[in-house]
Amino acid sequence: MTFVRFAARRLAEMAATLLAASFVIFGAMYLAPGNPASFLLSGRSASPEALKAINDQYHLNDPFWEQYLRWLGQVLHGDFGRSIEYRTPVSTLLAARLPTTLLLVAMALVLVVTVGLALGWIGAVRGGATDGAILVGTTLAVGTPSFVAAVLLQGLFSVKLGWFPSSGSGAGFTQMLWHLTLPAIALALYLIGMLARVTRSAMLEAMGHEHVTVARSRGVPERQVIRRHVFRNTQGTVLTMGGLIVSTLLICTVLVETAFSVNGIGQLLDLSTTTKDFPVVQAISLIIVGIFMTVNLIVDLLLPLIDPRVALGTRGAGA
Amino acid sequence: MNTPTTVPTNVPTSAAANVPALDIQGLHLRLPGTARPVLAGVDLTVAARETVALVGESGSGKTLTSRSALRLLPLKATTQGAVRVAGEDVLTMNPDQLRRLRTHTAAMIFQDPRAAINPLRRVGDFLTESLRLNAGASAAEATARATRMLEAVGLSAGALRQYPGQLSGGMLQRVMIAAALMGDPALILADEPTTALDVTTQAEVVGLLDDLREQFGTGLLFVTHDLGLAAAISDRVYVMYAGRIAETGPADALFNRPRHPYTAALLNSTPRPEAPQGRLAAIEGQPPSIQEELTGCPFAPRCRFATEICTERMPEQLPVPDEPSHLVACHHSDQLAGSLIDA
């Protein structure tokens, strides 16, 4: 089918899934024991006036569908309701914290892509002891949750050596970069290991393909052979991991920002979960899912460009 | 590092008449962990403008022999002997010389064009890659030459912008041929170029190769397992068995008066329209495994003329009486003279 039709279909699918996800996120409130009102208030004053106020504010006496649609409408306008804990609009809270998290995720993403791809390439091409070392390193990296990385990095480089600050996000761009260095590394470590291994394995497989030998037989320099025929052919596989990488980065900000006391969205998610500030939890969940789906969509749209066989329908579903 | 040279123009190379396109002398090739060499003393020549066929079963060493001309050998292989392409020994070249050889002097056409061309890059990229990256040619020059080569093989310039997946097998093989011609080589090696194609396309491709050889003045080494095809298109034929040349000579001599039992057996098992309608006689047995040591003739276990001397002593290549260019390595080559097999 043509690209436009394909894009339209994917967009529709994404919208549908996003809608369903939003339904789940909204409806989760009703999973709680007791009624939604007392749940929303949980721990805080449960006086009849407070309950009534909550019921009115969140229209909890309306039929379920009305509530959902109203909530959905508000969300689409950027209104995520009010934080019960802070009594301010959730969007205000988010707006204040979003830039920090975005910067953190961006830094981590750069690390993941550059270091991950580089290690995978070097391991596949060099072989021998270098490859062995990279294998060991990446095996450890894949076994290291981001909070463990955070704690270890903090203990060593912050507390012991004092090279980086151990908390906060700093003011001003360069300050922020410095403050977010350790958190970004902690965030990226696991994914670097994973991307390196996938790249390495894909490159090893690609190196066995006939067209690589053919390129060599025509005198193309080895470096170019690797770049144009081995590495290039793995980019489809790497791209399909884009969604997974971004969503992992996003959710792990909860752990890393908490460890480093960075005032981003992740820390907010942790705080609001602990204080049962549900509207905030809902909002952040929705954002994370939304970004994940968007990245998947972009990946799907870019894939035919990277791998023309996808567009032609001549490629199998595997690497 | 990449010494820029001018892009070759469409003039047939006037190869010196006495410098063969390919001259292999005493080539031994050994792989680690094997009991006998994969190639045991191969002598083979291809003159300029000549089509030479190299025939053998799979495992005979024919592909390795052709690949040796480009030094496309397995990493751990050890070699002895000389492989001269247009006068220069490939086996002793340094990497720069080798790259130049592979770009300009010799080119290979591979068996399966779909596997041989990167499906993720355009056809134009494939064609011009070598000249752009090695010969310092500009994109425009390389593309112009690619267009001319495409026309020479009967494809339009539109193919340049297409992806391999959009072309048929036959068209892709023509692209391969065009690519082989890009560097204006003195020697073209065709490794079973028609096996992956259907019969009609086979004939077209073979005809095309022949025309181009004539037009561009290259030498052509055509590797195949099909003796009938080999005899039909080539000037001379080499028959290979277990890493050795069993028989060689002018095509019609080999086809009509084979003197090696293996050649005869190959002919017997090739369906021929004028032959009596008997069962297709497949050759019994298997070629010797690479782990087996050999003392005598490798074909002895499967040969109906074999005697004691055949398992004791390796036969030398000797000319057939009255045919100085027809050589055969068999203790009993006289057995076939005048037999039914002679056409």
Added chain:
Amino acid sequence: MTTELVRRPGLARIRLSRTKPGRSWLYLLCLGFLVLIVLLALLAPWLSPHDSNAVDLGNALAGPSGVHPLGVDGSGRDTASRLITGARTSLLGPLGVVLFSTVAGVAVGLAAGWRGGWLDSLLSRSTELIFAFPGLLLAILIVSIYGEGLTAPVVALGVAYLPYVSRLTRSLVLAERERPYVEAYRVQGHSGLQICLRHVLPNIAPVVLAQSTINFGYALIDLAGLSFLGLGVPALTPDWGRMVFDGETAIQSGYPLSAILPCVMIVLTVVAFNVVGERWADQVARRDR
């Protein structure tokens, strides 16, 4: 189309070694380590030198000594004991996740792959939806509703991992369905369910189990992360993730041992599960070739 894209690197894609057999000493080492950890967990009450919850504030953050071989944490509790006892919850949680996701995932995958048709569409679309949520997010969502405790997150993570198992099962079942023996049994009159349970299931079990072993590692990471946030196990239970949470301030004060040791345990255990699981996956893939 996205459904075809593998979200987690599929088993067949990761080639660890260039040579066929691979390094078996590493595999044996990891297997041995896992056995050791399981033994620690099972025999914890008899193996731990002290009561893991015995508080001794006067001795807080002391280093390793004869009495406390691995030191104490910020409340004076013996680290070694807490590590050993902590193995229990640290392993039990992921076990629950893996059991749930494997059993439920196989059931869903079998139903979808075997029956096909509308059931397949329904189940596939539903599990597609779960893919949209990272596992940890579902766990956090659940915890924000149900509060502290391990049950809810374990169920949530089980649900989050279900689609990976069900999709794998489904594609395996689809392939098995085409095999001649299935037709042969059908002709003999066996019911679909019988064929599924007695023949198809044992054939696909090794691959599924290999994947589940790897999932154990993921579950461990997610649950430990949850405990690190203070959202998983209740406050007083020793648990490796929780120990890191408790040790946070200790790190800031420069006495990181009580936090670093559980980190090490987590990494080693996850690595061990990955190595063992991938090796099994490799062996299964090779057997099938």
